[in-house]
Amino acid sequence: MHPLRIKNLTKNFGELRAVNHISFDVPESSIFGLIGRNGAGKTTTIRMLMNIYLPDEGEIIFRGNKITPKFKDYVGYLPEERGLYKKMSVIDTLLFFAEIKGKSGSDVRRKAYEYLERFELLERASSKIQDLSKGNQQKIQFISTILHDPDFIILDEPFSGLDPINTELLKDIILEMKEKNKVIILSTHLMDYAEKLCDHIAMIDHGNLILHGNLEEIKKRFSEGKITVIHEGDISFINQLPYVQKVADFGNRTEIKVNDSHHTQDLLKTLVERNVIINKFSANETSLHEIFVELAENNGSEQLKGEF
Amino acid sequence: MNTNKVKGIIKRELKDKLFAKSFIIMTLLIPGIIILSIGIQAWVNSYEEESASKALIVSEIPGLTNELKEEFNQDKSIKAKDYIISYDEMSKADFEINIKKLKPLLLDESLNAIIFIPKTALKNKELIYYSKNPKNRALKSKLGSVINNVLVAKYFSGRELNKKDIAFAKKSIDFNSMKVSAEKIQEEGLGPEILSFGFTFLLYMGLMLSGTLILRSVIEEKSNRIVEVLLSSVSSSDLMIGKIIGASITSLAQMFIWLVPVIIIFSTSWFMLPVKFTFSISIWEWLYFFLNFLIGIVTFLGLFAAVGAIFDNDQDAQSGLWPLMMLIMIPFFIALSVGNNPSNSLAVWTSVLPFSSIIVMPARMTLVDVPVYQFVISIIVNLATLIVIFPVAGKIYRIGILMTGKKPTWKEVAGWVKLKS
DSSP: OOSSSEEEEEETTTTTTEEEEEEEEEOOOOOOOEEOOSSSSSSHHHHHHSSSSSSSSEEEETTEEOOOOOGGGGGGOOOOOOOTTTSSHHHHHHHHHHHHTTSSSSSHHHHHHHHHTTTTTTGGSSSBBSOEEEEEEEEHHHHHHTTOOEEEEEEETTTOOHHHHHHHHHHHHHHHHHHHHHHEEEEESSSSHHHHHHHHEEEETTTEEEEEHHHHHHHHHTTTTTTEEEEOOGGGGGOOOOTTTEEEEEESEEEESSSTTTEEEEEHHHHTTOOOOOEEEESSOOOHHHHHHHHHTTTTTTOOOOOO | OOHHHHHHHHHHHHHHTTSSHHHHHHHHHHHHHHHHHHHHHHHHHHHOOOOOOOEEEOOTTTTHEEEEEEEHOOOOHHHHTEEEEEEEOOOHHHHHHHHHHHHHHHHHTTSHHHHHHHHHHHHHOOEEEEEEEETHHHHHHHHHHHHHHHHHHHHTTTTSHHHHHHHHHHHHOOOOOOOSSSOOOEEOOHHHHHHHHHHHHHHHHHHHHHHHHHHHHHHHHHHHHHHHHHHSSSSSHHHHHHHHHHHHHHHHHHHHHHHHHHHHHHHHHSSSOOOOOOOOOOOHHHHHHHHHHHHHHHHHHHHHHHHHHHHHHHHHHHHHHHHHHHHHHHHHHHHTTTOOOOTHHHHHTTTTTTTTHHHHHHHHHTSSSHHHHHHHHHHHHHHHHHHHHHHHHHHHHHHHHTOOOOOOOHHHHHHHHHHHH
16 A cells, blocks of 8 residues: 555645545655646645645545644655754754754754764764855755654755765765655656656646656656667658658757657668667657656646556 | 745834844833933922022011021021022112122122012012022022012011911911812822833834834835745735734734833832822723733834835835824823813813824823723724725835835835725
């Protein structure tokens, strides 16, 4: 059974329907990507998940139970923008956020110092937040998200503002939490990160769920018949080929969609016959970015839904 | 309500506000500002030209100049203030010729005033006052009162009156105010007036300071998006309640710090104060004062928090702030004017109406004995206001705090209130 089930979630703000009948399940031990443009309905969905907004319709089931205000204690939320009190000290900030999650005492304090050490911020424990760099503030925000040992973690653009070393550190900790069977939702508009980290995704556009499912399966499904060719010389003749559905020409790189995957071989053969110099030929490969652009363009005319 | 979480919020608020340097500085500074403002007022009222005023008194009444000289020489305040007064005696016709010659002296201010005392003054006390600035009341009244004394003496001289009678006629009325209360009748000094002014000022400052503090803190949480993290842990009601309790404790503590020295100085015999400055306030009135302040502060904090939640930044919030400022400032000015007559209908009504009673009643109760039923009405009215206001403020706060971007219109805010929660 999936630990988090979202059923038919809907939220209206007056006339505007921000989230429209969204349903998806988040599987155990996975990182789940919530993907969409700004204003797509991600934040509203997250706010419903955290019990900040009450949905107009639908329900959220966490480990078999409908969520209640108590659920907030099991959630760790890292917002996209830094949400810290500038004049508070680092350690006071961490202890305060743990306290309002219902955790206080020497255990939490010890853990706070442990995390500070791990993030190389131990000597800044009594500094004020406003005296820290943006990257360090982001680290404090992240520690405050997980200090109370939540079961369900929502990370909104967790890597923004971090240098490569800290990005790696954060990634390690996220993967550690995954191994500890935590449910992790990663909300982002950066498809690269989502692609590298997520096992499952849900894609939202204009309040609608336009795609969800296992990332590998989705990619496989969308990459069928997709060919990328890096070449020298003109290959515009391929537009005339009967089995070519779509061509996107980027100069030396051309993306081609054929009717069926067995046409891949036909295409390669034709290119060789026409003496095109081919530097790279990759078939049945696509990126999440490409899938997103394709779906966002089509959204409204057709809704695609994958399955686990 | 989750008490542990609310406690966490309260603790943070207290740490941030009550134990902040700026709070301690403001709390210590405000009594100084009050004393300074009373001082400035007194100084402005008693202010006169620093350089000596020069006046010429021309009398048509034979022999009056000598009597004037004598009387002016005897007057202490005239001597102390360094007036230079010259005297002349001439007929009205001569004076009318002379005044044209004297005109340049008035214009270049080598003379500040010329007073002509015609013969008829002994019948109707009507004098003529010539000056570049005839509106100078201080000079006019000072000279006038001395001249009046001389005229009175002159009028009665030669009649069968002794000096004692004349002295009596010259003396103006002096009220010795006695305050009549249910328990006793006692001499009334300046104490109650000073206390009334002090209460008015402290209540005004207390409400304004804590109101703007909570407004800023709500805007900070909203614009920094801290509120998103907070709301992922506590409900918006718990957050608002925690913030308001924290700010109320801070504000009450501030009022205590301000008033405890006053209570000690005036209610113990440790400091010997002149009778003029004493006042009496019962323990019940003190209790009323703090209860009234507590209800007031919670009401206003709710309103200020709601206004803070509507806007994203301090600048936008100004437009929502002025109606609240009016709710504090209008009662403040009414309370200041209550001293003129604490029992007129304006004073009575405003001391039991919502919002205004929070400031007016304490100012009034120091000056007159307010009937118990009026205290009760004011408390009930304020509690009822709180009960009506709080859910509305709470709703605006809950919705506003998560709205960012476009500045909402008042119509939209009214729409939030109507929304089902």
